[in-house]
């Protein structure tokens with residue numbers, strides 16, 4: 001039986017001075033300045049290739065936490081998230097039909113320099129919903145087309161076309177120069193190799209047209225980026241009809257070196273201006289992909305590269321960062337964003353802050369480990385619940401950012417479903433730490449008058465994404481609609497508030513979704 005507590009929003013409205021209520025611009029009843037139709041798999045996942053079995057388990061021993069968490073997402077949108085087994089380890093993989101699921105060759109310091117996998121590897125994918133599409137990332141780094149051919153052939157055989165979203169060659173090939181490629185390796189070299197390989201592979205394996213996901217570049221697309229969606233399109237990468245999707249990666253902060261490690265702080269991350277200004281860098285890339293009729297995705301992302309940062313990306317703050325990043329990305333017409341789940345790999349950087357192990361930014365820890373303790377959802381998991389409920393299950397929703405320049409730390413998104421205003425997401429990124437005093441808490445609260453959007457005689461429902469504070473690390477204290485999801489199932493009594501008088505309050509470091 002579903003336990004449901006309906007709370008009448010019992011704010012002391014009399015105490016709210018009119019001046020404290022934030023004036024929102026009028027939100028149009030029909031889509032205005034809105035995105036494309038949102039893909040129900042907007043909130044998708046990338047899982048480090050060599051760690052997929054840790055997350056998925058296998059047929060005889062499926063990872064039940066992963067299964068339960070994925071079912072939470074499926075339940076909200078009607079489809080599973082896309083899964084991309086990929087990342088830096090993909091460029092040193094080799095498929096061998098005689099191999100067991102996974103065989104690592106590790107360096108003395110624990111870095112993985114080669115992964116051999118066999119048919120049983122694919123068993124890990126059965127834990128994800130059958131409707132989850134798979135992005136197949138194959139080895140480009142080794143520069144041996146036969147490796148890529150064998151990997152694609154195996155994926156087609158063991159995953160099947162009905163589940164394959166796209167084929168991807170390599171991971172972050174803009175970082176190959178001076179490593180697996182000569183130091184002169186440039187955009188035009190990538191484009192030439194992409195065209196050569198996709199033509200050989202398409203012929204050899206009779207691949208469908210428009211099946212490749214191109215790019216997967218790491219560098220932010222500033223003027224110094226070695227290669228971008230824009231540069232490879234200019235070079236003719238789309239001239240042969242092989243491409244379905246363009247992909248670039250986004251990592252706003254990093255612990256790969258001390259200078260960037262120093263600024264990867266919660267106050268810098270959880271900042272609406274920083275988040276939007278950063279994603280705005282991709283606008284020309286998104287536009288270039290759309291101009292040639294292709295989707296643009298962020299094929300791998302998180303807040304802090306080189307596996308995140310302790311006390312930053314393992315806090316509830318990461319949930320707020322995720323919610324704002326993904327909703328804003330959707331507004332910019334990014335079709336899907338693949339949140340990376342992984343592990344620290346020694347080969348990422350020789351001066352990084354982290355040592356090997358699962359990443360500090362993972363949405364969940366799939367198995368028990370010394371460093372992280374018991375398997376459980378991390379405090380950021382609830383963000384994927386807010387996002388999937390914002391997207392909904394109709395396959396006909398659109399989103400827009402409603403600007404509130406007088407409150408720079410407030411992010412308000414309108415969601416129209418089947419062309420009518422249906423949901424409003426409000427993220428209050430003002431900091432409310434666990435140790436905040438009552439005065440500090442009060443100063444961070446915002447009030448919004450939504451009564452204009454609530455039809456006469458009907459009531460709006462409110463679900464909150466909340467925690468004791470921005471820096472909370474205890475998943476059992478982090479809630480969505482009053483319930484925590486530490487072990488993948490909703491725990492506690494569901495709390496759905498009713499917005500009787502139309503006045504919504506949102507605490508600092510809290511997100512809400514209003515259902516009109």
Ligand SMILES: *[C@@H]1O[C@H](CO)[C@@H](O)[C@H](O)[C@H]1NC(C)=O
Nearest residue numbers: 057058059060061100101120
């Ligand atoms: C499935 O996983 C279990 C537990 O990790 C392991 O013992 C078993 O060998 C795996 N089976 C296959 C076919 O890889």
Ligand SMILES: *[C@@H]1O[C@H](CO)[C@@H](O)[C@H](O)[C@H]1NC(C)=O
Nearest residue numbers: 094095096097098099118150
């Ligand atoms: C797999 O094993 C078979 C039978 O032992 C052998 O003929 C084949 O060469 C092996 N394939 C690879 C790629 O090792």
Ligand SMILES: *[C@@H]1O[C@H](CO)[C@@H](O)[C@H](O)[C@H]1NC(C)=O
Nearest residue numbers: 091092094114141142143180
């Ligand atoms: C390619 O793979 C082979 C076999 O695993 C390995 O010896 C070689 O070092 C790899 N080359 C690169 C550039 O990764």
Ligand SMILES: *[C@@H]1O[C@H](CO)[C@@H](O)[C@H](O)[C@H]1NC(C)=O
Nearest residue numbers: 145146149200203204205206
């Ligand atoms: C595809 O490549 C494989 C291995 O390189 C080769 O044996 C096979 O004949 C090729 N098939 C076609 C149709 O080109």
Ligand SMILES: *[C@@H]1O[C@H](CO)[C@@H](O)[C@H](O)[C@H]1NC(C)=O
Nearest residue numbers: 263267268269271273274277
């Ligand atoms: C993030 O925001 C803070 C506060 O506005 C600012 O001081 C900082 O420079 C920003 N960081 C980056 C990397 O944009």
Ligand SMILES: *[C@@H]1O[C@H](CO)[C@@H](O)[C@H](O)[C@H]1NC(C)=O
Nearest residue numbers: 309310311312314353360473
């Ligand atoms: C994170 O916080 C814990 C306890 O609060 C502390 O022991 C640890 O040193 C902190 N880690 C970093 C990287 O600041």
Ligand SMILES: *[C@@H]1O[C@H](CO)[C@@H](O)[C@H](O)[C@H]1NC(C)=O
Nearest residue numbers: 033034035036037331332333
């Ligand atoms: C997103 O796509 C829609 C529909 O094509 C378009 O109207 C809108 O301007 C685009 N948004 C951005 C930020 O480019």
Ligand SMILES: *[C@@H]1O[C@H](CO)[C@@H](O)[C@H](O)[C@H]1NC(C)=O
Nearest residue numbers: 032033034400401402403404
């Ligand atoms: C669309 O929304 C963006 C972001 O809030 C804003 O900068 C832009 O002015 C809006 N455009 C229109 C036509 O309303």
Ligand SMILES: *[C@@H]1O[C@H](CO)[C@@H](O)[C@H](O)[C@H]1NC(C)=O
Nearest residue numbers: 265266267431432433436471
């Ligand atoms: C909240 O905690 C963070 C991280 O410990 C700290 O940097 C920040 O100054 C605190 N903010 C407030 C408003 O207390």
Ligand SMILES: *[C@@H]1O[C@H](CO)[C@@H](O)[C@H](O)[C@H]1NC(C)=O
Nearest residue numbers: 018021449450451452502503
């Ligand atoms: C909220 O807006 C409605 C309609 O615009 C208005 O009648 C009402 O007085 C407002 N409430 C408050 C508390 O300002």
Ligand SMILES: *[C@@H]1O[C@H](CO)[C@@H](O)[C@H](O)[C@H]1NC(C)=O
Nearest residue numbers: 064068487488489490491492
């Ligand atoms: C998860 O936790 C809840 C509440 O503590 C419990 O009822 C449920 O059995 C647990 N589920 C699993 C799969 O461990």
